[in-house]
Amino acid sequence: MNPIQSYIATHKTRFLDELITLLKIPSISADPNYSNAVLTVASALKDDLERAGCTSVNLYTTEGYPIIYGEKIISSELPTVLVYGHYDVQPPDPVALWDSPPFEPIIKTTDKHPEGAIFARGACDDKGQLFMHVKALELMVANNTLPCNVKFMIEGEEEIGSKNLSTFIEEHKEMLKNDVILISDTGMIANNIPSITTGLRGLSYVEVEVTGPNRDLHSGLYGGAVANPINILTKMIASLHDTDQRITIPGFYDNVEILSKEERAEMAKAPFNLDAYKDALNIEAVYGEKGYTTNERNAIRPTLDVNGIWGGYIGEGAKTVIPSKAYAKISMRLVPNQDWKTITQQFTTHFNNIAPKGVTVKVTPHHGGQGYVTPVDSLGYIAASKAYATTFGKTPIPQRSGGSIPIVALFEEVLKSKTILMGFGLDSDAIHSPNEHFGVWNFLKGIETIPYFYEYFTELSKK
Ligand code: BES
Ligand code: MN
Ligand code: MN
DSSP states (O other): OOHHHHHHHHHHHHHHHHHHHHHTSOOBTTOGGGHHHHHHHHHHHHHHHHHHTOEEEEEEOOSSSOEEEEEEOOOTTSOEEEEEEEOOBOOOOSGGGOSSOTTSOEEEOOSSOTTOEEESTTTTTTHHHHHHHHHHHHHHHHTTOOOSEEEEEEESOGGGTOTTHHHHHHHTHHHHOOSEEEEOOSBOSBTTBOEEEEEEOEEEEEEEEEEOSSSOEETTTSTTTSOOHHHHHHHHHHTTBOTTSOBOSTTTTTTOOOOOHHHHHHHHTSOOOHHHHHHHHTOSSOOOOTTOOHHHHTTTSOOOEEEEEEESOOSSSOOOEEOSEEEEEEEEEEOTTOOHHHHHHHHHHHHHHTOOTTOEEEEEEEEEEOOEEOOTTSHHHHHHHHHHHHHHSSOOEEEEOSOOOTHHHHHHHHHOOOEEEOOOBOGGGOTTSTTOEEEHHHHHHHHHHHHHHHHHHHHHHHO
């Protein structure tokens, strides 16, 4: 065992206990009822960063939840790595579908995690992955092997659109100055197939409201004679895809980045088993845009999906009613070069245009962000690739992800640095779903791999 491995072996029980302490606190940013818990996690993490060796750790107040900033600067001659993560979590709903309570972490084995996985909301997204960085710093400081400067910026509003982070980075450019940004908030292909995320999709998230008559009506007395907002809304939504599953909003594909044949062939080399994919989801067939593979559909192509839809009577039994209003929440995942504000505008115009007379439509944009692609020839990517090669014994595969971390594009714009996405979760870890978990092996492997990133990045920067 090398010094990294022996430090982890000696302290792993404590590492897990400390993570479990954080996971017990329900830091749900979307629900104001949990604001105290969100604040509690922020101050607990501040203490954790101090204990790990950061100096001057501060909670910066914002209009929303605080941003934690801490650093360990050893020399202005050395490169600086900025670590970003988020301490807020998604709501655990539907709680009834969890096999164990979402905020009472337990370790159980699974097929994918024979060495055990921690089950709790936030285990993988993102408390567990963020905590790997805190423990990696502790390890490097304790072993006296920290080769460069480190800065941590941790926010509590990622899951609700990072509303206050852009102002913060604009106002603290100098403090946040760095040579590379490092984030563990994505996944990898499998424990024996390491991969590094090279792309994130952008996002436009909107809510729509369709209003018909000025009150709920008797569906017998008025049925057939006035527009039913739910009938209309579902028809409008259905029309947003054509029979090839392409999105029908005018201009939607205008700026979509087109990958070359070679790039698509390169992507197709990543191991993927369609049958296992279908089995894991219990579906008979996949579904999506004509002409693209599953991996292309969920990474390099844009989407439009209804995330929630409601209106009318949904209580027990039957109530005969034509509702006055119907609603839906819609997300559009975007690819590089699609501008989320333009797309939101195009959606709004189109949705108003396709509304028939007899209803009115209101579109309310929620949040959004641009997509991101990181080059594989940057120092950061090369350092990360070498780090995985060292600890996994295999060169990682570059892979574009379908998820979004909108702030990453902003980092590049404002701080002018590349982001490296070293994620150690698996798609099957059920982030945002019931029974979210994070492999103990993955957690420890992350802690082992991160110090090599620092080492290689510092070495490569000297050349
Ligand atoms: N960590 C995820 C994003 C992610 C997960 C990217 C896995 C790639 C692989 C992040 O916390 C998240 O959930 N982002 C949201 C967007 C945000 C604006 C609410 C998402 O992708 O839905
Ligand atoms: Mn996340
Ligand atoms: Mn998330």
